[in-house]
Amino acid sequence: MAVSLDERPSAEIRSRKQRAPNSPPRGAPDRHAGQAARNSEIVYRDLHDAIVDVSLVPGTPIVEKEITERYGISRTPVREAILKLAEEQLVDVIPKSGTFVARIPVAVLQEAIVARRALEEVCVREATAKASKSQLMELRAIIQREYELSAAGDEHAFHEADNVFHAGVAAAGGYPGIWTMVEKIRLQVERYRRLTLPQHGRMKLIVAEHEAVLDGIENRDANAAVAAMNSHLNKLRIDIATFRDLWPDYFLFDRK
Amino acid sequence: MAVSLDERPSAEIRSRKQRAPNSPPRGAPDRHAGQAARNSEIVYRDLHDAIVDVSLVPGTPIVEKEITERYGISRTPVREAILKLAEEQLVDVIPKSGTFVARIPVAVLQEAIVARRALEEVCVREATAKASKSQLMELRAIIQREYELSAAGDEHAFHEADNVFHAGVAAAGGYPGIWTMVEKIRLQVERYRRLTLPQHGRMKLIVAEHEAVLDGIENRDANAAVAAMNSHLNKLRIDIATFRDLWPDYFLFDRK
DNA sequence: CATGTATAACTGGTATACAAGATATTTTAC
DNA sequence: GTAAAATATCTTGTATACCAGTTATACATG
Numbered sequence: 001m002a003v004s005l006d007e008r009p010s011a012e013i014r015s016r017k018q019r020a021p022n023s024p025p026r027g028a029p030d031r032h033a034g035q036a037a038r039n040s041e042i043v044y045r046d047l048h049d050a051i052v053d054v055s056l057v058p059g060t061p062i063v064e065k066e067i068t069e070r071y072g073i074s075r076t077p078v079r080e081a082i083l084k085l086a087e088e089q090l091v092d093v094i095p096k097s098g099t100f101v102a103r104i105p106v107a108v109l110q111e112a113i114v115a116r117r118a119l120e121e122v123c124v125r126e127a128t129a130k131a132s133k134s135q136l137m138e139l140r141a142i143i144q145r146e147y148e149l150s151a152a153g154d155e156h157a158f159h160e161a162d163n164v165f166h167a168g169v170a171a172a173g174g175y176p177g178i179w180t181m182v183e184k185i186r187l188q189v190e191r192y193r194r195l196t197l198p199q200h201g202r203m204k205l206i207v208a209e210h211e212a213v214l215d216g217i218e219n220r221d222a223n224a225a226v227a228a229m230n231s232h233l234n235k236l237r238i239d240i241a242t243f244r245d246l247w248p249d250y251f252l253f254d255r256k
Numbered sequence: 257m258a259v260s261l262d263e264r265p266s267a268e269i270r271s272r273k274q275r276a277p278n279s280p281p282r283g284a285p286d287r288h289a290g291q292a293a294r295n296s297e298i299v300y301r302d303l304h305d306a307i308v309d310v311s312l313v314p315g316t317p318i319v320e321k322e323i324t325e326r327y328g329i330s331r332t333p334v335r336e337a338i339l340k341l342a343e344e345q346l347v348d349v350i351p352k353s354g355t356f357v358a359r360i361p362v363a364v365l366q367e368a369i370v371a372r373r374a375l376e377e378v379c380v381r382e383a384t385a386k387a388s389k390s391q392l393m394e395l396r397a398i399i400q401r402e403y404e405l406s407a408a409g410d411e412h413a414f415h416e417a418d419n420v421f422h423a424g425v426a427a428a429g430g431y432p433g434i435w436t437m438v439e440k441i442r443l444q445v446e447r448y449r450r451l452t453l454p455q456h457g458r459m460k461l462i463v464a465e466h467e468a469v470l471d472g473i474e475n476r477d478a479n480a481a482v483a484a485m486n487s488h489l490n491k492l493r494i495d496i497a498t499f500r501d502l503w504p505d506y507f508l509f510d511r512k
Numbered sequence: 513c514a515t516g517t518a519t520a521a522c523t524g525g526t527a528t529a530c531a532a533g534a535t536a537t538t539t540t541a542c
Numbered sequence: 543g544t545a546a547a548a549t550a551t552c553t554t555g556t557a558t559a560c561c562a563g564t565t566a567t568a569c570a571t572g
Binding site: 319320321331338350353 | 523525
């Protein structure tokens with residue numbers, strides 16, 4: 001009955017390190033604990049990825065018991081994973097009824113794009129002011145890698161490199177945390193993007209745009225760099241009307 | 257042994273509505289379910305508030321069992337609340353060891369301030385362009401209320417009104433969701449603010465600054481409005497050196 | 513007395529059983 | 543045959559018991 005996800009309970013069952021702990025004031029845990037694998041993390045990551053790349057489409061029921069059996073674990077960690085997804089608005093949990101992959105909230109899309117542009121502009125501007133030579137070289141290397149992946153047609157790896165570039169720009173500006181924020185904001189937009197435009201063929205264009213951004217930074221021309229970045233980000237037009245008829249059930253139109 | 261929080265298991269034990277559900281594609285839940293109170297929400301809110309207003313100082317142990325007994329509930333909902341706090345970096349969970357109120361990450365503070373300024377600038381600029389008359393009147397009313405609360409010396413209510421003003425500006429710009437983002441970003445900064453500067457006496461100044469922002473918006477002078485907002489937000493200087501010696505254990509200095 | 517080691521008392525992580533509401537199905541009345 | 547009511551079977555929410563590390567304490571040992 002329930003649409004089941006593909007069989008891939010994630011290779012690893014023991015991994016993923018944890019964030020550095022804060023030692024409490026009076027004597028206590030101070031070292032980095034060995035990585036205690038939380039199974040909930042694995043389930044979370046798998047579901048998260050499946051939802052973001054739209055292999056789990058909006059409306060798909062997520063049944064705890066089903067996941068429980070697939071991973072061979074109990075409901076508790078599964079539940080934790082689902083709760084985490086619920087906070088990111090990737091699933092909707094309806095008490096005593098069921099959990100479903102959330103629709104893509106159109107209103108949020110628009111704001112997410114605006115917010116991202118604002119945050120990335122700050123990063124680019126700051127990177128222009130104080131990127132070190134090594135950071136510039138690093139960015140140039142990433143672009144080169146993008147070029148190679150583009151030629152190889154490896155969309156998945158390319159997409160990752162794309163993210164690395166943006167993260168690198170933020171880091172060069174001294175604001176690595178801002179990219180973390182952008183990544184959270186990007187979630188819903190990413191679902192839209194994956195759904196509507198396969199970036200096949202767009203890869204070379206993206207490489208060129210990244211080059212324009214980096215050129216601006218290297219030349220210490222903030223306005224040019226920012227303009228290039230904005231132009232780059234503006235490529236994603238939210239033209240929802242087109243898809244309203246195609247997948248009416250995949251989007252949420254009214255205000256949440 | 258453990259520093260315990262004050263006795264106040266939150267008056268309500270049944271409340272808080274839930275977000276509108278998404279109905280899955282084929283026939284399913286479509287109406288707003290009656291508000292099913294999740295006890296985890298109550299515990300979360302109480303702990304959240306206590307941490308943000310620094311009545312629970314960084315390093316304080318959070319003991320599940322203790323909370324369990326105080327609220328008369330089981331560990332499961334308590335655990336959910338704590339996990340939620342962990343995601344917001346308000347607590348650090350160290351497996352098999354303990355859970356502690358997180359230190360304030362200095363590096364994050366700087367970035368949070370920059371990010372907030374960037375996001376609010378967008379909101380102000382957009383509000384200047386398209387705020388309706390009713391929205392302007394609403395904002396003016398909020399400022400009036402701030403003035404009254406300032407005179408009455410009600411810091412808590414004033415602070416809430418402060419937030420309402422910023423939320424109103426975002427809404428007037430057509431980006432209500434961006435204020436939600438800002439609120440998440442604000443968390444750590446808020447802890448710092450509460451810790452370092454009691455805003456007693458600063459209230460009147462804040463009212464004046466809000467007035468300057470609104471004046472700019474009303475006059476459709478985007479640059480003036482933005483300048484006023486930036487000036488307003490810049491008032492919070494992160495002058496960490498001063499507090500390094502005062503509360504060395506309350507802050508986290510190295511990169512997380 | 514100093515130091516290393518065993519041990520007991522914590523902690524959070526997980527599994528499982530039960531409760532309560534929502535939905536789907538069947539049954540029954542007309 | 544249709545519609546309404548009873549019921550069975552889903553779901554998530556909660557409570558509880560158990561497990562496995564961690565940490566502190568007591569104790570043996572030099």
